[in-house]
Amino acid sequence: MYRIITIGREFGSGGRELGRRLSEKLGFAYYDQEIISEIARRTELSEQYVQSVIEHQPTFSFPIHIGKSFYPAPTPVFDQSMAVYQEQARIIEEMALRSDCVIVGRCGDYILKKYNPFRIFVYADMESKIKRCREKASEEEKMTDKELKQHILGIDKKRSKYYEFYTGHKWGDKLNFDICINTSRTVIKEIVPALAKLFEE
Amino acid sequence: MYRIITIGREFGSGGRELGRRLSEKLGFAYYDQEIISEIARRTELSEQYVQSVIEHQPTFSFPIHIGKSFYPAPTPVFDQSMAVYQEQARIIEEMALRSDCVIVGRCGDYILKKYNPFRIFVYADMESKIKRCREKASEEEKMTDKELKQHILGIDKKRSKYYEFYTGHKWGDKLNFDICINTSRTVIKEIVPALAKLFEE
Numbered sequence: 278m279y280r281i282i283t284i285g286r287e288f289g290s291g292g293r294e295l296g297r298r299l300s301e302k303l304g305f306a307y308y309d310q311e312i313i314s315e316i317a318r319r320t321e322l323s324e325q326y327v328q329s330v331i332e333h334q335p336t337f338s339f340p341i342h343i344g345k346s347f348y349p350a351p352t353p354v355f356d357q358s359m360a361v362y363q364e365q366a367r368i369i370e371e372m373a374l375r376s377d378c379v380i381v382g383r384c385g386d387y388i389l390k391k392y393n394p395f396r397i398f399v400y401a402d403m404e405s406k407i408k409r410c411r412e413k414a415s416e417e418e419k420m421t422d423k424e425l426k427q428h429i430l431g432i433d434k435k436r437s438k439y440y441e442f443y444t445g446h447k448w449g450d451k452l453n454f455d456i457c458i459n460t461s462r463t464v465i466k467e468i469v470p471a472l473a474k475l476f477e478e
Numbered sequence: 479m480y481r482i483i484t485i486g487r488e489f490g491s492g493g494r495e496l497g498r499r500l501s502e503k504l505g506f507a508y509y510d511q512e513i514i515s516e517i518a519r520r521t522e523l524s525e526q527y528v529q530s531v532i533e534h535q536p537t538f539s540f541p542i543h544i545g546k547s548f549y550p551a552p553t554p555v556f557d558q559s560m561a562v563y564q565e566q567a568r569i570i571e572e573m574a575l576r577s578d579c580v581i582v583g584r585c586g587d588y589i590l591k592k593y594n595p596f597r598i599f600v601y602a603d604m605e606s607k608i609k610r611c612r613e614k615a616s617e618e619e620k621m622t623d624k625e626l627k628q629h630i631l632g633i634d635k636k637r638s639k640y641y642e643f644y645t646g647h648k649w650g651d652k653l654n655f656d657i658c659i660n661t662s663r664t665v666i667k668e669i670v671p672a673l674a675k676l677f678e679e
Contacts, residue, residue: 393663402653449652452603457658462594474672 280305280377280476281394283385285440285449288432289406291460292399293381298466300379302473308372309381315368316361330361331383331439362443382436386453387444395475398454403429405461481506481578481677482595484586486641486650489633490607492661493600494582499667501580503674509573510582516569517562531562532584533636563644583637587654588645596676599655604630606662 282299286292293309300307313331317324366388372378373389380389386396401409407425420428437448451457458468483500487493494510501508514532518525567589573579574590581590587597602610608626621629638649652658659669 400652451601451650451652451658451660454658455660455663457652457655459652459656462656468676471672471675474675475669 278392279373279375281373281389281392282379282397282476283389283394284379284381284397284399285386285454286382286399287401287406287449288429288436289410290399290401291409291465292397295397295399295458295460295465295469295472296379296381298469299472302469303377303379303476306372306376306378307381308369308378312365312368312372312380312383316364319368320361320364322357322361327361330358331365384440384443387440387446396454396456397472398449398451398457400449400457400459401461402459409460479593480574480576482574482590482593483580483598483677484590484595485580485582485598485600486587486655487583487600488602488607488650489630489637490611491600491602492610492666493598496598496600496659496661496666496670496673497580497582499670500673503670504578504580504677507573507577507579508582509570509579513566513569513573513581513584517565520569521562521565523558523562528562531559532566532640533633585641585644588641588647597655597657598673599650599652599658601650601658601660602662603660610661 282296282305284292284296286295296309297307299305313324313327316322317327320327322330365383369380369383369385369388372380373392373394380394386394403426406429407422410425410429440446440448446453458472483497483506485493485497487496497510498508500506514525514528517523518528521528523531566584570581570584570586570589573581574593574595581595587595604627607630608623611626611630641647641649647654659673
């Protein structure tokens, strides 16, 4: 049985950096954008389209976790969202069964529940998320602080809706994680050795 | 400047065990019941009475953090609650300035804010909190599961009210902590070495 670490994260909290560094330290496989690429390859949809589907909650009024076999999918858009989600779940499961791994985002904690993953959630206060976004050279750099805050809140709102739609759980609720890490006052690089120690045999 | 670790915890989550083990591993002083004893000694109130005051929110309708200098204390009971809280704050600060330390509960994270403590919150799901309580031979052992659940919820409700009254913050809100640890699927003894690594120089 391989060891699986899943990472949920608020936008700008450095969850991706933490996941990448942790996987490097442990020698575990790391899956993040790779999941999107693989979905795109298998579904023959573009990566951009897959990304946009994953970032939006399907336009269907019943959450998927409630009686999912009873309600027919009403629209082609919904069909495609569901197809992408199902493909994603399949791919994540395959990845987790292949080797020790770190999986960032994409409901990994829920999809892999039966394999008992170690579930990390990474978060931070708004001030430090803004600071972290500013430090990366990216599209966010042209925004004012106010715009950037709205941008961060907007992305997390989508993540939250997506997660709740597919899992029925509240996104970021600490009871759904084994450990929650606040990066506001932390240098991620410095806490990774301690975190890695949780998994060293 | 000494290193300070504060631990907030849900009743039955093993926060006290985690704090004690962490302090032993690091060679830090450990303060828990010692705080009560010291308040009792200084105020000449009994330990039982101090404990009961600390477990109850003062009967005053304005939270202490709002305009505390404007509202006169209206009752002797309130006076005594405030006196105990202030003595507690003084003692906790003295302890933190004496050596590296681990302080369990009692709004330590808030009282010591200016010293930048590392703030841990320990929590668990109800099932494992009930199990943990059952494993300790204590007054809870005669209770049914339903009674025990009510007992656990009741204690945490008091802690929550107490914390919110004195700090103005929501008890257990992950943004007020640097790390939150779910002990539901964890053997505390096994995660302490990893946690300790966060503080090793």
